[in-house]
Amino acid sequence: MVLVEDQRETIASWLRDADRIVALTGAGISTESGIPDFRGPEGVWTKNPAAEKTATLQHYVGDPEVRRQAWQNRLVAPYWTSEPNAGHRALVDLEHEACLDTLVTQNIDGLHQAAGQDPALVVEIHGTMHEVTCMACGDRTPMEATLDRVRAGEDDPPCLLCRGILKSATISFGQNLVVDDLVRSERAARDCDLLLAVGSSLAVYPAAGLLPLAARAGAEIVIVNGEPTGFDPVADAVIRGPISEVLPHIVGG
Numbered sequence: 001m002v003l004v005e006d007q008r009e010t011i012a013s014w015l016r017d018a019d020r021i022v023a024l025t026g027a028g029i030s031t032e033s034g035i036p037d038f039r040g041p042e043g044v045w046t047k048n049p050a051a052e053k054t055a056t057l058q059h060y061v062g063d064p065e066v067r068r069q070a071w072q073n074r075l076v077a078p079y080w081t082s083e084p085n086a087g088h089r090a091l092v093d094l095e096h097e098a099c100l101d102t103l104v105t106q107n108i109d110g111l112h113q114a115a116g117q118d119p120a121l122v123v124e125i126h127g128t129m130h131e132v133t134c135m136a137c138g139d140r141t142p143m144e145a146t147l148d149r150v151r152a153g154e155d156d157p158p159c160l161l162c163r164g165i166l167k168s169a170t171i172s173f174g175q176n177l178v179v180d181d182l183v184r185s186e187r188a189a190r191d192c193d194l195l196l197a198v199g200s201s202l203a204v205y206p207a208a209g210l211l212p213l214a215a216r217a218g219a220e221i222v223i224v225n226g227e228p229t230g231f232d233p234v235a236d237a238v239i240r241g242p243i244s245e246v247l248p249h250i251v252g253g
C-alpha cells in the first residue's frame with residue numbers, strides 16, 4: 001500500500017517534531033539486502049518450522065553436529081556480501097534530520113552501521129554475526145578469523161585461549177540478552193516521545209516489549225511493516241508496504 005500524501009505528511013511531521021525518537025528494527029529491513037527474515041512469507045522459520053526449535057543455545061552447546069552445521073552455514077551466510085538498502089539509509093537520514101535517540105536492532109547483520117548510522121546510537125539487542133565469543137571464557141574475536149579456521153579444515157574450532165566452545169556473538173533462544181543492552185533499550189523506550197518499529201513481526205520479547213513501555217510513557221507508536229503485527233491495534237499509525245519505498249517517504253518528508 002503506498003502512503004497517501006496526507007498520511008505521509010502527518011507522520012513526517014511527527015518525526016520532525018519529536019524530541020526523542022527510538023527506532024526498533026527487525027529482519028524485514030534487511031530482506032531487500034538479500035538476508036531472509038524469519039516469519040515473513042519467505043522467512044527461515046516459515047519455510048522450516050523445525051529449524052526454529054533447534055536454534056537454541058542448548059542444542060548448540062550440547063550437540064557437536066549442530067555446531068558443525070552452524071559453522072558450514074556461517075561460511076555461506078548472506079551477511080558477508082549484503083549491502084545496506086534504502087531502508088537503512090533512511091534511518092541514517094533520520095539521525096541527521098531529526099532527533100533519533102537510540103536505534104535498537106534485533107538484526108545481527110551490522111547493516112545499520114554499514115549504512116553510516118552512528119554506532120554509538122545502535123543497540124544490537126540480539127548480538128552480532130561479525131564477532132565470535134567463547135561460551136567458556138567469553139573471549140571475543142572477529143568472525144572472519146574463525147571462518148578462516150573452518151575453511152582450513154577445523155569443523156568445530158575451539159577457543160584458542162581455553163579450548164571452550166565458540167559461537168557467533170548472537171543471542172540464541174534460551175540465551176540471556178546482554179543486560180546493559182536491555183537496560184539501555186528499555187530506558188530509551190520509556191524516555192522517548194516516538195517509537196518507530198520497522199520490519200519486525202514484534203513476536204519476540206523482550207524486544208517487542210519496548211512498544212508497550214513507550215506507549216505507557218505517552219509516546220506515539222508508528223509501525224512500518226509488510227504484514228500485520230500484534231501491536232497494530234495500539235499503534236498511532238501503521239504503514240503497510242515495502243520498507244525501502246515507504247521509509248524514505250516518511251523520513252524525507
Ligand code: APR
Pocket residue numbers: 025026027028029031032037038039040041043106107126199200201202203204224225226227241242243244
Ligand atoms: N518490507 C516490509 N516488511 C517486510 C519486508 C519488506 N521488504 N521484508 C519482510 N518484512 C516483514 C515481514 O512480513 C515480517 O512481518 O518484516 C517482518 C519480519 O519479522 P520476523 O521475520 O519475525 O523478524 P523479527 O521480528 O526481526 O524477528 C525477531 O526472532 O528468530 C528471532 O532472533 C531472531 O531477531 C529475530 C527475532
